[in-house]
Every structure is written in structure tokens, then in C-alpha cells.
Amino acid sequence: MDLPTYLDSAMNKVLSADLSHLSRASDYDTSWAARLINEDRSLAYPHLIHWLTKRQNPDGSWGGRIPYAHDRLLSTLAVVLLLGRLGHRQRYHEQRSAAERYISRQAGDLQQDIEPTAGFELILPALLEEAHGLGLNLPYAELHGYREARAEKLSILPTQRLFETRTTALFSLEAFGGSIDVEVAASLLSDNGSMVDSPSATAWLLGQFSNWRARFPQSAVYLKESMSRTGRGLPVVAPCGIFLRAWVLYYLYGYSGSSSDREAKSRPHYDYLCKHWRPHGVGSSPFALRDSDDTSMVLLVLHRAGYEVDGSCLLTYERDDHFAVFDHELHTSISANLHILEALETLPDKDRARVRDKILSYVLDAQEQDGYCWRDKWHASVYFATSHALMALLPHAPDELSGTASWLLATQRADGSWGEYVPTAEETALTLLALLHYHRACRSLPREPLRRAAQYLLLNELPFKDDYPELWIAKALYVPTCVVRSIILASLSIYQDTFGDLIS
Structure with a gap:
């Protein structure tokens, strides 16, 4: 089976899955x-x-x-x-x-x-x-x-x-x-x-x-x-149909496979998000507390798909130097601010420059490791926030990101993977996806590290696995399996689109 057909098969499986519930107990x-x-x-x-x-x-x-x-x-x-x-x-x-x-x-x-x-x-x-x-x-x-x-x-x-x-x-x-x-x-x-x-x-x-x-x-x-x-015990959250759908659609937006098939299978998920959208925003499900992160992700994926959306509700989360996820929170979130930055075009024109500058200042000031990486309260891996930052900041501060791209390349493992604790498909796919975006939009990167990462993801049919390690943070660690699969599919698809080979 050639790679595009292989990826289309995996994508169909993701979009046909239950995108309202986590599949693993805590x-x-x-x-x-x-x-x-x-x-x-x-x-x-x-x-x-x-x-x-x-x-x-x-x-x-x-x-x-x-x-x-x-x-x-x-x-x-x-x-x-x-x-x-x-x-x-x-x-x-x-x-x-x-x-x-x-x-x-x-x-x-x-x-x-x-x-x-x-x-x-x-x-x-x-x-x-x-x-x-x-x-x-x-x-x-x-x-x-x-x-x-x-x-x-x-x-x-x-x-x-x-x-x-x-x-x-x-x-x-x-x-x-x-x-x-x-x-x-x-x-x-x-x-x-x-x-x-x-x-x-x-x-x-x-x-x-x-x-x-x-x-x-x-x-x-x-x-x-x-x-x-x-099939066993209780998950960390249930249900989470808005969260899962928004994140899967967010990553598959860059998927370069059969567009007509993807659009047909994606449509019910867009319809679900539209049905449950509220002018004051949304949470991870129709029953959850609303928050800026799920709200911005839904706004972003609907806007990308051509829906008319108004992101004014995001302004209620604005604070002096950042945007909050919830009211009364103790710890801020880098990734939530990055998602609001990505959803900037859904905000009123008069607010965009202020919001952009505030988020850029907050995110760039929050860098660690001599200014090369970021961490986030919703994920255990440094590669999560760092990869998201590399992608979200590219249109706004490309000159600030060369050190981050170099740091990511320098921390790749010998087998082509990335992983803060152990090698994982999720961290490898996220990092590969971010580096491919940087390679295409900003500066050409050496191809060999990217090829080795893509090869790692294809070993043992990683796009079809369901036993990824738990890296996402709630009251306990968890893994949104379909989201991880969509990250893997997006990274391999963009690799194929960029280099045009079968990663043999």
C-alpha cells in the first residue's frame, strides 16, 4: 500500500471513531x-x-x-x-x-x-x-x-x-x-x-x-x-466531544490527502461543533464549564472551514498581561494563549493588534532553556508547548524562532524520535509537524532528521495504535487517542507533501 492510501485509511478510521469520549480509564x-x-x-x-x-x-x-x-x-x-x-x-x-x-x-x-x-x-x-x-x-x-x-x-x-x-x-x-x-x-x-x-x-x-x-x-x-x-474503569473526564472534535479537526486541517473524502467525513463533526456553539463560548463538552481554550479551538476550526464566527467572547478572558483559561485560575497556560493568537481573525478588528501584542509579549517572555522552549500546564512534555509555539508564532515573530528550531533538532533521539521521558509517537509527530511548518514557511532545514522522524512514525503502524503513553494533564495523566492519531497523520501527510517520497 502506498503512503497516501495508507494515510487516507488511517484518517477515515479517526473520523469514524467515537469523538465524544476518551477510551482509557484512569x-x-x-x-x-x-x-x-x-x-x-x-x-x-x-x-x-x-x-x-x-x-x-x-x-x-x-x-x-x-x-x-x-x-x-x-x-x-x-x-x-x-x-x-x-x-x-x-x-x-x-x-x-x-x-x-x-x-x-x-x-x-x-x-x-x-x-x-x-x-x-x-x-x-x-x-x-x-x-x-x-x-x-x-x-x-x-x-x-x-x-x-x-x-x-x-x-x-x-x-x-x-x-x-x-x-x-x-x-x-x-x-x-x-x-x-x-x-x-x-x-x-x-x-x-x-x-x-x-x-x-x-x-x-x-x-x-x-x-x-x-x-x-x-x-x-x-x-x-x-x-x-x-471497558474497565472511569476516565479522567467524560464526555469531551467538543474538545476531541476540535483538536482532531485542528490537526487534520493541514492533511493533504483526498479532500472530498475528508470533507464528507468531517462534516458531521463540524455540524456537532456548530450545534453546541454558544455566543459566550464553550467547554470540553456541552455540560462542561466554558473556557478560553476550547472556545478558541472551536472558533479556529470553524473559521478555517469557512463558517462565520464571532470570537468576541474570548475578550472576557483577557487579563493584564495574558489570557486566562478559566476564572480564578492559579496557573496560566501558554498553549491556550497560542490558540487565541491563532484565532485572532475571529476577533473584532479593533482588538486584534492589542491581543496580538499582548500574547506575543507573554509567550516570548515565558521561554525556558535559554529562550528555546516552553512548557504548559495541560501537557507533561516540553515538546507540546514548544511545537505549538513554533507553529503559532511563525506568522508573527519568525525571527525569534531559529533557536527553537535548532534546539528541537538537537534533542532528537538516535532512532529519529523525540520524547522527554521515553520516545513517543505523539512527541515525535508534534515536533516533526512543527519543524515541517518552519521548513516550509521560514527557513530550509536539513532533510535527514525529518526523514528519520517520519520513518520512526511509520514503524509498527503507529498511526493505527491505541496504546500511546499518557501525557496530557487533568487530575491524572491521560491520552486522547484520536487526537494523537490526527497529529501523526498530519505530520506524515505534510512530510509527504513537502518531500514527495514514500519515506522508504
């Missing part, structure tokens, strides 16, 4: 569903215990395959608390002890991760307090500083009405056990039965009611359907 979120009990005190989902105990890593931890300290520690602590509540079965005791030793060893490594997982500073102190009450052997003193981080986060939230309106705190509702009126919180459940699309927050809330199945039947269905879609 240890962290699953542990909260595993806690749920029926009115007769039996476990509601006993199979989840078996699944989780099979997933312990050799070092005693739980969490994603990438050894990201925040993800591993929080996931491990959540499962340890679950096992601690199941009594003193010898097998659970041994696994719990191994996990406690892991937490003690790794507690000091949290600073190695530049970005914490979402809600970490709220959730960790709450789980440690619960662990202390259970008498678990953990390094409480070493982690005591996160109480201050929790206080800092709470100081920027509207504490007087924190659980009376829909704020980002609802996504981490499990962090507030014992300090909220659960009846009031339950009144904020979304129409789909979830707590702002967070499976773990939803499961925690249900666990506060002995008759949760009868009281919240839609929420019980939500958990059951979320588990059935992964």
Missing part, C-alpha cells in the same frame, strides 16, 4: 468509583478492585506509564486509601505497604515536575488528612507545605459561594469532604448526571448518600456508561 478516577457501596453495604463495583490491584507498577505506584510525580503520587494515594478501607486482607496489606513506601520515596520529587496535575494543591491535603485518620504510614511532614498551596488556591476562589455556583472547584469536589453542604452541591449536577464532567467528583458526591442509586439515577447511569466505554 487509576485515580476509578478508585473513587471503587469506593461506592450499595445500601446493603456491599461494594457497588467489586470488579474495579480487581482491576486496580492488577495495575500496580513494579515500584509500588499507580498512575500513567510516564513517571510524572504528581500523577503517580496522587493516583497511588487514592488507591492506597481505597485499599485501606477494605480491611486487612493480606494481599491488600502487601500492596498498600509497597505503595506507602513508594510515596515516602517520591514525596520529595514533586518539584521535578514543572506543572502540577489539575487540582493537585486542593486534593492532596484532603487525601493526606483522610490517610492520617486511617493511620497510614505516610510522609505527612514532608508534604505539609501543600496546605499552604491549598490556602493560596482557595484565596482566589469565590469562597462565599464556592458550591452555590458552577466554578472550577466543582471539578475537584472530592477535595472538600466534610466542609460543604452536599445537598447544595448535588443541586449543581449537570443534566447528564455528572459533576461538570468529572467522573471522580461525581463518584465522590454519590458516595455521600447511602441511597445514591435512587436519589441520583442519572448520575448512576453516567458512571455505568463511562465505565462501559473504557
Whole structure:
């Protein structure tokens, strides 16, 4: 099969997939569903215990395959608390002890991760307090500083009405056990039965009611359907149909395969985004809190496809020196600002120059590694924000990017891949895509590193895989499989279009 036919086949598979739900369960979120009990005190989902105990890593931890300290520690602590509540079965005791030793060893490594997982500073102190009450052997003193981080986060939230309106705190509702009126919180459940699309927050809330199945039947269905879609446990977020569709269409915009076939298969996804678009913006699903990142991505893909869109709502996220993703956020996002920059043409004419200059100043000032790379709070890899910056800044500041392109080439691995922790298809495809854009729009790059990267992606049919490592950041690490596939397809397609060979 020639490469264009091969890529068209893979693209058809992506566009025909379920673009409303993640396909992989999270240890962290699953542990909260595993806690749920029926009115007769039996476990509601006993199979989840078996699944989780099979997933312990050799070092005693739980969490994603990438050894990201925040993800591993929080996931491990959540499962340890679950096992601690199941009594003193010898097998659970041994696994719990191994996990406690892991937490003690790794507690000091949290600073190695530049970005914490979402809600970490709220959730960790709450789980440690619960662990202390259970008498678990953990390094409480070493982690005591996160109480201050929790206080800092709470100081920027509207504490007087924190659980009376829909704020980002609802996504981490499990962090507030014992300090909220659960009846009031339950009144904020979304129409789909979830707590702002967070499976773990939803499961925690249900666990506060002995008759949760009868009281919240839609929420019980939500958990059951979320588990059935992964075939195991709960994902980090569900659903996320706006997020997945927007990102897949964003990357496939540059795909150079059969345009008529792509347009026909893409149309239902554009229709979905149009149907759920609101003048004030959107979130990751029709039930989620709205945010600037999903809003700008939807605006961008619809604008590229020829739809008339008005991006004025993005201006509500404007701050003194950057654009926020949510109200009351503690950490800013490079990638979200870059996406607003890419969606600049959807803004009113009078605002474009100001927005452009503000974002350029913010992004260029945020460079790391002697001005060559960027990091972002939504992704564990330095190559994510750096590749996005290289592509988004090209039309505006091409003279500022030669060092970034050189740094990316210099950090390529011997097998042609890129990867901050281990070689991954996602990081390789993102970096290749960015370098190809730079090569085509700014300055010619040596072909050999690009060819080796493309060859790496074709090995073992990487565009068709579904077991990519988790690199995206929510309360735990996760992977949006179809988005990763679309990145791989876009990079290989543009490589083929640029060099015209079959990467033999």
C-alpha cells in the first residue's frame, strides 16, 4: 500500500471513531468509583478492585506509564486509601505497604515536575488528612507545605459561594469532604448526571448518600456508561466531544490527502461543533464549564472551514498581561494563549493588534532553556508547548524562532524520535509537524532528521495504535487517542507533501 492510501485509511478510521469520549480509564478516577457501596453495604463495583490491584507498577505506584510525580503520587494515594478501607486482607496489606513506601520515596520529587496535575494543591491535603485518620504510614511532614498551596488556591476562589455556583472547584469536589453542604452541591449536577464532567467528583458526591442509586439515577447511569466505554474503569473526564472534535479537526486541517473524502467525513463533526456553539463560548463538552481554550479551538476550526464566527467572547478572558483559561485560575497556560493568537481573525478588528501584542509579549517572555522552549500546564512534555509555539508564532515573530528550531533538532533521539521521558509517537509527530511548518514557511532545514522522524512514525503502524503513553494533564495523566492519531497523520501527510517520497 502506498503512503497516501495508507494515510487516507488511517484518517477515515479517526473520523469514524467515537469523538465524544476518551477510551482509557484512569487509576485515580476509578478508585473513587471503587469506593461506592450499595445500601446493603456491599461494594457497588467489586470488579474495579480487581482491576486496580492488577495495575500496580513494579515500584509500588499507580498512575500513567510516564513517571510524572504528581500523577503517580496522587493516583497511588487514592488507591492506597481505597485499599485501606477494605480491611486487612493480606494481599491488600502487601500492596498498600509497597505503595506507602513508594510515596515516602517520591514525596520529595514533586518539584521535578514543572506543572502540577489539575487540582493537585486542593486534593492532596484532603487525601493526606483522610490517610492520617486511617493511620497510614505516610510522609505527612514532608508534604505539609501543600496546605499552604491549598490556602493560596482557595484565596482566589469565590469562597462565599464556592458550591452555590458552577466554578472550577466543582471539578475537584472530592477535595472538600466534610466542609460543604452536599445537598447544595448535588443541586449543581449537570443534566447528564455528572459533576461538570468529572467522573471522580461525581463518584465522590454519590458516595455521600447511602441511597445514591435512587436519589441520583442519572448520575448512576453516567458512571455505568463511562465505565462501559473504557471497558474497565472511569476516565479522567467524560464526555469531551467538543474538545476531541476540535483538536482532531485542528490537526487534520493541514492533511493533504483526498479532500472530498475528508470533507464528507468531517462534516458531521463540524455540524456537532456548530450545534453546541454558544455566543459566550464553550467547554470540553456541552455540560462542561466554558473556557478560553476550547472556545478558541472551536472558533479556529470553524473559521478555517469557512463558517462565520464571532470570537468576541474570548475578550472576557483577557487579563493584564495574558489570557486566562478559566476564572480564578492559579496557573496560566501558554498553549491556550497560542490558540487565541491563532484565532485572532475571529476577533473584532479593533482588538486584534492589542491581543496580538499582548500574547506575543507573554509567550516570548515565558521561554525556558535559554529562550528555546516552553512548557504548559495541560501537557507533561516540553515538546507540546514548544511545537505549538513554533507553529503559532511563525506568522508573527519568525525571527525569534531559529533557536527553537535548532534546539528541537538537537534533542532528537538516535532512532529519529523525540520524547522527554521515553520516545513517543505523539512527541515525535508534534515536533516533526512543527519543524515541517518552519521548513516550509521560514527557513530550509536539513532533510535527514525529518526523514528519520517520519520513518520512526511509520514503524509498527503507529498511526493505527491505541496504546500511546499518557501525557496530557487533568487530575491524572491521560491520552486522547484520536487526537494523537490526527497529529501523526498530519505530520506524515505534510512530510509527504513537502518531500514527495514514500519515506522508504
